[in-house]
Amino acid sequence: MVLPFALWGTAMAAMKPLLTGASPLTIAWMRLLPAGLLLLLVAVLSGRSLAVAAADRPWLLLFALVDGSLFQGLLTQGLGDTGAALGSVLIDSQPLAVALLARLLFGDAINPVGWLGLLVGLAGIACLGLPGPLLGHWLLEGPQLLGDHAWSQGELWMLGAAMAMAVGTVLCRYACRHTDALVITGWHLLIGALPLLATCLVRPALDPAAAPFWPAWSGVDWLLMAYASLLGSGLAYGLYFWFASRGDLTSFTSLTFLTPLFALLCGLALLGESLKPLQWVGAALALVSVALINRRRQLWEQQP
DSSP states (O other), X not given: OOHHHHHHHHHHHHHGGGGGTSOHHHHHXXXXXXXXXXXXXXXXXXXXXXXXXXXXXXXXXXXXXXXXXXXXXXXXXXXXXXXXXXXXXXXXXXXXXXXXXXXXXXXXXXXXXXXXXXXXHHHHHHHHHSOHHHHHHHHHHOGGGGGGGSSOHHHHHHHHHHHHHHHHHHHHHHHTSSSOHHHHHHHHHHHHHHHHHHHHHHHHHHOTTSOOSSOOOOHHHHHHHHIIIIIIIIIHHHHHHHHHTSSOHHXXXXXXGGHXXXXXXXXXXXXXXXXOHHHHHHHHHHHHHHHHHHTHHHHHHTOO
């Protein structure tokens, strides 16, 4: 269950350098299209039918547009425009929205221990993603410390992406009611890529200053794109929505709080980076958060 979040944490790092040679929407459709084809191929090889039940088709289209086109478009745009680590904190805040939607639509229980776990998780990703001096001054002086730079355009893109993914996670359950979750995920990635692809095809003709349709990447860049697509999307989304289509949405999506932790640990292992004391605190808080949310029923029932 943890693997999708580990793949997402490293895929974000893989996509960031690609933005220097391609538009955000190009990276978005290149991430979705091969991943969707891969999942549909896996479905065929495993003996599944690619047919989607008639009752699921409207939900699939909505799921693809919200979680595929909208989420990936906002995410890649925010990845290029985010001027501070606040963007990564915002994108990983979506478990709060999922918890509220799951409580409203599916009756998932969120007791005080669960809410405490969600707040601890937000504190954890803030410690992991925000610079220590900024976080310290913000706690002492309040949001006005940041002035006009409190919310850059990039942060707003990321916040929109977080909300789109939260809604998409809930829509997945409706789209998978009569159709296999792997098939739905593959189609949703493929269909979601089409509006992004069409936009990238038309834009150079309308705007001569726009980035070319086909990026001039190096071999290493194409390897990074392949990783972000096949593993960071195909495998990650296949597992994520398979788990999201069954079980407790609040407990499962709480693992999103671990995504920035995996990104930092990847840098620690592969790039020789080191974690600062505040980031170690954030890592501990993220782990405590996941434990509280997943054991909220047992812990609450033990109260006198």
